[in-house]
Amino acid sequence: MAGKMVTSLDVAARAGVSQSAVSRVFSGASASKATKEKVRRAADELGYRPNVLARSLITGRSKVIGLVVGYLDNQFYPDALERFSRLLQKRGYHILIFLAKGLDEAAAQEVMGELLDYQVDGIIAASVGLSDQLTRRCDEAGIPVVLFNRGHPDARLARVTSTNFASARKVAEFLVAGGHRRIAHIQGWMGSATGQERDAGFRAGLAEAGAEPWALGDGMYTREDAARVTREMFSQTPLPDAVFVGNDHMALAVLDVLRFELGLSVPGDVSVVGYDDAAPAAWPSYDLTTVRQPSGRMVEATVDMLLEMVEDKGRAPRKIEIEGPLILRGSARVPEGWQ
Amino acid sequence: MAGKMVTSLDVAARAGVSQSAVSRVFSGASASKATKEKVRRAADELGYRPNVLARSLITGRSKVIGLVVGYLDNQFYPDALERFSRLLQKRGYHILIFLAKGLDEAAAQEVMGELLDYQVDGIIAASVGLSDQLTRRCDEAGIPVVLFNRGHPDARLARVTSTNFASARKVAEFLVAGGHRRIAHIQGWMGSATGQERDAGFRAGLAEAGAEPWALGDGMYTREDAARVTREMFSQTPLPDAVFVGNDHMALAVLDVLRFELGLSVPGDVSVVGYDDAAPAAWPSYDLTTVRQPSGRMVEATVDMLLEMVEDKGRAPRKIEIEGPLILRGSARVPEGWQ
DNA sequence: AACCTCTTTGCAAGGGTATGCAAAACCTAA
DNA sequence: TTAGGTTTTGCATACCCTTGCAAAGAGGTT
Numbered sequence: 001m002a003g004k005m006v007t008s009l010d011v012a013a014r015a016g017v018s019q020s021a022v023s024r025v026f027s028g029a030s031a032s033k034a035t036k037e038k039v040r041r042a043a044d045e046l047g048y049r050p051n052v053l054a055r056s057l058i059t060g061r062s063k064v065i066g067l068v069v070g071y072l073d074n075q076f077y078p079d080a081l082e083r084f085s086r087l088l089q090k091r092g093y094h095i096l097i098f099l100a101k102g103l104d105e106a107a108a109q110e111v112m113g114e115l116l117d118y119q120v121d122g123i124i125a126a127s128v129g130l131s132d133q134l135t136r137r138c139d140e141a142g143i144p145v146v147l148f149n150r151g152h153p154d155a156r157l158a159r160v161t162s163t164n165f166a167s168a169r170k171v172a173e174f175l176v177a178g179g180h181r182r183i184a185h186i187q188g189w190m191g192s193a194t195g196q197e198r199d200a201g202f203r204a205g206l207a208e209a210g211a212e213p214w215a216l217g218d219g220m221y222t223r224e225d226a227a228r229v230t231r232e233m234f235s236q237t238p239l240p241d242a243v244f245v246g247n248d249h250m251a252l253a254v255l256d257v258l259r260f261e262l263g264l265s266v267p268g269d270v271s272v273v274g275y276d277d278a279a280p281a282a283w284p285s286y287d288l289t290t291v292r293q294p295s296g297r298m299v300e301a302t303v304d305m306l307l308e309m310v311e312d313k314g315r316a317p318r319k320i321e322i323e324g325p326l327i328l329r330g331s332a333r334v335p336e337g338w339q
Numbered sequence: 340m341a342g343k344m345v346t347s348l349d350v351a352a353r354a355g356v357s358q359s360a361v362s363r364v365f366s367g368a369s370a371s372k373a374t375k376e377k378v379r380r381a382a383d384e385l386g387y388r389p390n391v392l393a394r395s396l397i398t399g400r401s402k403v404i405g406l407v408v409g410y411l412d413n414q415f416y417p418d419a420l421e422r423f424s425r426l427l428q429k430r431g432y433h434i435l436i437f438l439a440k441g442l443d444e445a446a447a448q449e450v451m452g453e454l455l456d457y458q459v460d461g462i463i464a465a466s467v468g469l470s471d472q473l474t475r476r477c478d479e480a481g482i483p484v485v486l487f488n489r490g491h492p493d494a495r496l497a498r499v500t501s502t503n504f505a506s507a508r509k510v511a512e513f514l515v516a517g518g519h520r521r522i523a524h525i526q527g528w529m530g531s532a533t534g535q536e537r538d539a540g541f542r543a544g545l546a547e548a549g550a551e552p553w554a555l556g557d558g559m560y561t562r563e564d565a566a567r568v569t570r571e572m573f574s575q576t577p578l579p580d581a582v583f584v585g586n587d588h589m590a591l592a593v594l595d596v597l598r599f600e601l602g603l604s605v606p607g608d609v610s611v612v613g614y615d616d617a618a619p620a621a622w623p624s625y626d627l628t629t630v631r632q633p634s635g636r637m638v639e640a641t642v643d644m645l646l647e648m649v650e651d652k653g654r655a656p657r658k659i660e661i662e663g664p665l666i667l668r669g670s671a672r673v674p675e676g677w678q
Numbered sequence: 679a680a681c682c683t684c685t686t687t688g689c690a691a692g693g694g695t696a697t698g699c700a701a702a703a704c705c706t707a708a
Numbered sequence: 709t710t711a712g713g714t715t716t717t718g719c720a721t722a723c724c725c726t727t728g729c730a731a732a733g734a735g736g737t738t
Contacts, residue, residue, distance in 0.1 A: 052456040054724035078411035085438040097436045099424040117391045260623035284599035285624040357718045393694035
């Protein structure tokens, strides 16, 4: 009863045409009005839908994009995921998703390898590292890869990021202009290019003013580490009077620790600035001053570039930087003239 | 150079065996030690990996599960998604994901239909409705479906939820015991079974004490609607002294409005209780008293049931309810003896 | 009516793998 | 050595669809 597949042959028989005719109607190739009509009717009556797997096997394109995401705790990524889904959807692609969180490096690379077995047409790696071995295999298989919000030592890889360096430098300028004298930095994971770039930009900004970070700590992009680092940083006097945090997800934890554990006032005692402008940053309880990563434009750029490479192999990978403006909210003192 | 596929035939030739031998080695069927060895070596040398599409075409199983998610704003879902990914991964399945947010009903059903074209082995519908037409098609195609955190009029569908009715009733008892007299309810979307069940349970709990909701409003599971409803509800005196909110995502917005727009103190002026125990509920800035939906156990139950049905068709769909305990935090006055 | 062009159609091959079947190889016991 | 049983192996077919090719049909012009 159930499970009996309706194939294009069944439709052909019922419509009184050849199987190729059915195929052509459904793959959009040319066919006469009359044939189209007959086939459509027969297909509807039988409930026929083409088998995408068989089609992919022949055409060599699956219309599936592999999406690898490091983690989803940081609201920036669920948001990006929604956008990826909508955009790829609109362009006729689907998403095979793989979350790397909680897997050790080896396991992650192994499972990402399985993506390739599904003949995905392209891969988006969001905030996740790629082993050299894996990038090589993608290369050999001719599968384009775009890094989203993450850099990579291999300079040839396509990537879309925000202006990490410039934006972080601007944060430094902003805090200096605000009269802060003891400016600390809770970095994103320093093993990531993103973390390094923001760190470098921030230091450059401080250096312009002849300053340097008052204190430093790696928050590893997790709430727990960021909270721990905050406690350590604020256990020594004189306390920092400003903190730049490597992303919003950590910044929220920092705010919570400052206010509820250490009883400090923000921005009275300490100014806090984040990076991402993830949704919770705008919630009144946090009201976080932060650098906006325009996820809409970043996702669009990623999809555009990837599909460009998918549909026209030989298109060279590019590196795209989207400007990330500073969004002024209530968690940091605003200098004269910055309003 | 790139894109040239290595097939099982190539491996066979190099290993000096037949193509079937190669197939058997990689599909785990029996083969002699010697053959296995030869094939493995040849495959490694050539960089061969089986083509999953071709395999699926024959076996009729793709090892892919379609996951449909309504939206990801509510942190409960990204969290669940991570768990789904890890669990299915571990059992050899992959996830084809589809986000329904921002699509009208027709478009959503259309795209979900496309899932079927990919020959998914099963479907998980997380917080999303399924048209009758679609469930029928899944039935006909013999594709098992499990609803996650959502009910459905069609009683035959498999579903995993928390104890919506019982837990919401307990919230009512808790608030009554706390001495609240004007208890309002900001419902989840009343078009959803989940919303209705929680609403019914809550009313039942109030009724036990001879009370009824002081005010009602549908928050539609969005921050914006919940905020709007809150403003309306608190524009008339006497004000509610407690609010039960249909999920945490909305409850956070309610807290923000109460505190930062209306200048009310929580729980001094108003007690607030949510539902889900999504991650932000535990953040000190919110510290939300809420019903915990044990997402770990819910996801496990969902995966177990689905794969059971996938791997042994004819297994009857079940309805599983996981107990959702009330987590006491700081957003609601705690009655004597409830500590 | 004959010719040419352009579109539509069916045939058949092919994409990479799994699997039933029968032949071959191996092993054990007499 | 032979008979009997158990594994292992290769052959050929099947899965469902796309597509190049050549034949057939439609339409227009002289």
